[in-house]
Amino acid sequence: MTQEVNLTEKLKHYFGFDKFKGDQEAIIRNLLDGHDIFVLMPTGGGKSLCYQLPSLIMEGTAIVVSPLIALMKNQVDVINGISEEDGVAHYLNSSLKKAEIDQVRADIVSGRTKLLYVAPESLNKEENMEFLKSVKISFYAIDEAHCIAEWGHDFRPEYRKIRCAIESIGTDPVIALTATATDKVRTDIVRSLGIEDCAEFKSSFNRPNLYYEVRPKKSDDYTNKQIIKFINQHAGKSGIIYCLSRKKVEELAAILKANDIKAAPYHAGLDSETRSKAQDDFLMEELDIIVATIAFGMGIDKPDVRFVIHYDIPKSLEGYYQETGRAGRDGEEGICIVFYSKNDLKKLENFMDGKPVAEQDIGRQLLQETETYAESSVCRRKLLLHYFGEDYPKDN
Numbered sequence: 001m002t003q004e005v006n007l008t009e010k011l012k013h014y015f016g017f018d019k020f021k022g023d024q025e026a027i028i029r030n031l032l033d034g035h036d037i038f039v040l041m042p043t044g045g046g047k048s049l050c051y052q053l054p055s056l057i058m059e060g061t062a063i064v065v066s067p068l069i070a071l072m073k074n075q076v077d078v079i080n081g082i083s084e085e086d087g088v089a090h091y092l093n094s095s096l097k098k099a100e101i102d103q104v105r106a107d108i109v110s111g112r113t114k115l116l117y118v119a120p121e122s123l124n125k126e127e128n129m130e131f132l133k134s135v136k137i138s139f140y141a142i143d144e145a146h147c148i149a150e151w152g153h154d155f156r157p158e159y160r161k162i163r164c165a166i167e168s169i170g171t172d173p174v175i176a177l178t179a180t181a182t183d184k185v186r187t188d189i190v191r192s193l194g195i196e197d198c199a200e201f202k203s204s205f206n207r208p209n210l211y212y213e214v215r216p217k218k219s220d221d222y223t224n225k226q227i228i229k230f231i232n233q234h235a236g237k238s239g240i241i242y243c244l245s246r247k248k249v250e251e252l253a254a255i256l257k258a259n260d261i262k263a264a265p266y267h268a269g270l271d272s273e274t275r276s277k278a279q280d281d282f283l284m285e286e287l288d289i290i291v292a293t294i295a296f297g298m299g300i301d302k303p304d305v306r307f308v309i310h311y312d313i314p315k316s317l318e319g320y321y322q323e324t325g326r327a328g329r330d331g332e333e334g335i336c337i338v339f340y341s342k343n344d345l346k347k348l349e350n351f352m353d354g355k356p357v358a359e360q361d362i363g364r365q366l367l368q369e370t371e372t373y374a375e376s377s378v379c380r381r382k383l384l385l386h387y388f389g390e391d392y393p394k395d396n
């Protein structure tokens, strides 16, 4: 039946895009056909559209579970910005006042609201479930679905109650989306959501234009020199250098500046004005290099970052993949170098003493994987893809 819907036309009409990216169209057709779906797609792949577009076409309101309030607000603004009517998208979370909640409910009841973003704890609230029971739901989208996995780094206990809430509100198709799921996490997600028979869509995590290298970290001095040399060899190109500590960020940025490199530090300890100036200057190419903690990068969309250097070994391969993923977004070359010493790994392990045991176990396991990556002689692309459950057939 959905064959009749010209989805490309709808895409153009609502979002102004000419064609779908990757599996988007197939995913949307499956959803329109009433299937449960699991989507694994890298960050920036276009997951949101997979539920936004069908919600606008289907009857009723789609419920989107999302973990971050800031993210929700942003997405709601985007949808309302492209819609002719107000209230097409709303969010429901603990930040809303009574009058605002009443407005959201009124818009849902009138059929105007096609997308309702909810924090998991709001979905699980008795009064919200009671209300949602009384209205027509088109489907449920569970964004950042890896938050369900107990042993993952983003675990949200409330995510495990989603199935229960869905059963109480009324079952309709479920689409789970994430950028970060190993096989174990995937199994956990489909089980917890009760969608074991779902259609699955996995995009490749391979980034053919990225080049991965591990260099030994003989000493800080040696590393600084290598970095300066590298930057000078790539003069005028944009790059990000990640360090684990704020102190190191400050130190390295100062050293680079002393060497006439246009660099600035970025970490959560700087005031917001300094941070947004660094970010803007980097985007406007007043700065070539940002030296940062992992606080930098969320939502940064600079297409021509040519290299990402890790001064210290990262805490997990997943994090490493996300951070290096900021290089070469335009499809052109991106060089990813990590400086590795056994000593750094030891330090990271020692940091975990005193943390809850379960957390230590997870942390050690993640570190172990990073160690394997750093110490191996196998092609690093192969190892990274293997981590995401993908086979990379080529030798090197």
Ligand code: ADP
Pocket (backbone or CB within 6 Å): 017, 018, 019, 020, 021, 024, 041, 042, 043, 044, 045, 046, 047, 048, 049
């Ligand atoms: P993800 O959630 O997978 O990280 P997003 O849903 O935030 O990705 O989308 C990333 C970017 O891709 C957004 O700027 C979005 O507007 C854009 N995008 C999504 N689908 C398309 C498309 N079919 N054509 C062009 N741009 C798209």
Ligand code: MG
Pocket (backbone or CB within 6 Å): 047, 048, 143
């Ligand atoms: Mg997303």
